[in-house]
Amino acid sequence: MMVSMKKKITIPAFIFKPVYSEETTTQVYKRQDDIIEIEFPVFDKKEVLKTAESLSLKKRRAHDRNIDDVIEVINQLGALWSNPNYEYRKEALEILPITSGQSKVLCELEISNMLFLLNKKTIENQLFSELGGKQYLEDWIPKGNARIHAQPKGLVFHNLAGNAFLIGVLSLCYGLVTKNVNLLKLPHEEPYVPIKFCESIADIDKKIAKEIAALYWRGSRGDIFDELFSSGNVNCVLAWGGIESIEVIKKKAYHYGINVIDHGPKLSFSIISEDIFQDLNQMQDTAQKIAVDVAIWNQKACLSPRVIYIVEKPRKSAVFQVFKSNNIQINSQSSEFEAENNSIFNKFNQSQNISEFDGFDVATLMQRSIKSLKNEYSELSPLGFAKMLAEGLKNTDKTLPRMHLTQADGLDMAKKREYFFMNYGTNSSATIINPPKNKLDWTVVYLRDLPNMLEIDMCQDRFVIVTRISSVQDLIHSIRKERLQKYLQTISIYGSDDFVKNVAEEFSLLGAYRFPRIGEHNIQHIGMPWDGHYILQDMIKWVYIGYISQEHDESDEEQISLIKLSKSPNNTF
């Protein structure tokens, strides 16, 4: 077992270099006997505005830097942090498990995933697929008769959130690679990681560090945001974080005509086709993959799956007739139907006396549909899947464990379980599966009905709902009813290619953006869009120079036209 840790650290803010201030605030993280206190500076309006002002003066300098130099800095940053002996990394891996609630091995996994993005090759790939190549940031590149160029927006303001500790670093690196100067507002819950990466950057290149500021001021200080946006120094806002703070920032920024790229709260889940029930092994494998998706970030990232919707078409309630005819055989058109039902009736046969079957008398039993019987007595059912997912979470608890729960986390988990029991368990419309002795590490709830918004929101911190839908339309209807469209983000899908395409088509029209395969919630393909747009595109603006065409028609000269078609090999008349 690990030795408990008590640690108090003081970190600076980063304004072109590490900076301390008189006023500080402290974030305390407490998990059982592990306590970490992080003390960091708090700034007031004057300093924030002054910082933005000096950053703003460096926009040209950032623009003029060679893109290869920028890429090299990020590449070195990635290399430094990839080294297990790097001091900052070693300290971060001591601290992060306690601040984030995820074990060291999980933090290492998340860090190495991100570091893959901070690599020369990857960055160049990304620039190629998102912008057409790094040269566009460097020069005016011919396109037909014109030349186009990707100019940085100028000063990018990153309003960071505390849920996924590496997002701030990525956000900053994207700002750098597009040649912007960057202002980061630290989240109170997680100021540590962005500061450490800024310090690393300063160790690599003091000059580029002078184009970065990462500091904290109180979120309640609306006046600071107002004056920051009205100063004219901020050109682009990346808003990570919770709903309320994003709404406030949007309103304020729009007021001054500043574009806000909204990375607010998102809802992600999985949809599984009923094909899954054809193969027990496939079910187990899928459940295990989802368990890993749940464990990474402890479901605190926007892309973490929260609910697993399994398609299972309703079937006719044929039990009654079957029993009446005293013939334990189902006459059905579909052979598949027969096979599945037979497996249930085999269990009836085994139990000899039907009236003793799990305490239900025959009359009650008959009133119930095959569907619900299947749910309860067959593994090849959504409930069966929920149990497999529970097994998967149990396994994942060993390979990618969480850290100790905080007091509030533990209480929260207990309350959520109790909620589902009180509201659904009491009328048998939910089954709650948790570790032995009611340990609070994870929970799977099998729910007969679709969860509402409040219930979906409870799915955090290794808490998953498995539920049944009779068709994809069911789910679309429920999402509309709960007004969740605008939150949709990642939906992982299990099923045939046609099924996947159909679901992606329906749900992208509804609002979702990413449709990875099951088990790949946390994998972002390089060069693919994020939340409907290309993240690097958000931080640049496309500009062009028009040239007088060398060869032109006589007739063209006579009439005035406001449209000119570029001449390029790909773009002919």
Place this chain on the structure above:
Amino acid sequence: MLIDDFIDKGKTYLYKEDQKEVQKEHFKAVIETTIHQIEKCGLYRQLCKQKNFDPRRDLKSVDDIKNIPYLTSANFKGKTGTPKKFLCVPESDIQVWQSSSGTSGDPSLIGKDPINLKRYVKVLNFGFAEVLNLDHFDWTLYFTPRPQKFYTIEDKIPDPIPSMLYVLILTNQTPMENRFYALKRADEEARKKGKIFDIDSEGTLNFLNSNPSEKGKGWVGGAIPLLYSYFSEMHKKTGQTFECGEDSVVVVGGGWKSFAGEQVSPEKFREVISRSLGIPQKNIRDSYNFSETDCMNPECEYHNKHVLPWEDIIIRDVETLEPVEMGETGLVNVINPIAYSYAGVSILQDDIAKITMEDNCPCGRRGKVIEIIGRAQGAEGKGCGAQLTGETDT
């Protein structure tokens, strides 16, 4: 019921050498109350069924008390919970809905009928008389506004009433002219700033300057941060002190966190209040009340918070919810056999505490002594990924 006899023997039990016997009697009362609640409350019955708990079968020895299924406070929240579903009597029998004062926007509501209320007032008065040195008092100065109405235990109250206010009204037997209140409705200016009440400085000073000790023994009460900020400010500004009498008592509650979130130290608090009011430090006491129960944990003259005979407290690990050893901290599970009209025999509170001693407080009172650490803390940042419904300000 057994618990009524038990309450009547409270004083004997509080000092009884053989606590094993007290525990045995207590256990019998707990069983009876548990059975009553399971029989009368459908939802609690279902919970017990799900946990496969049958009180007649599973409560064999005192140690089994920890197996009584607990309800969390969430069930009693007025908006998000279902307090009415946890009643054990018809709703029409409910005389008062007591609400928790807490800072949260969704206070708990506990419905009490005449039987429950009678017991409640009995154990409150017991705590005041036997532990807080308030067996009688001649005047009161509460740092609350004057109540609109002075309810008695017989009054049926239409709207939920904050517990603290209700307790201060019910237990106050002094003549009306000896009841003083330090708060008044805020004036126009202050109300614009969002204040509902304000300190009535003039009235309060008038009273304090009138040499209250001449009126006999008094009780100064209210919320800790309010008294603290008022008297420490006054000390800084004028250094003025008063004579409230050596016998008078300050009994406060509401937790030690100030409005700004800062912790007030108990020692500092006692020092400041004692100096200002001329009341000895040993008479300055805190009393903690768990919101969804009938229990109070009053401080003795050694400033130890006693668990009174009818109450039991089990501290549970925050990760497993299993009981922990004495001295370890965890979530508080209150066992409350007094609860009659609501299913509150076993409640898991949002508080973190530890049991610091058992049967050996130097004051001579037996039973457990509890130290309250605070509310459960450390809700992780719920940012981009998560919360679609509301968030905390950073």
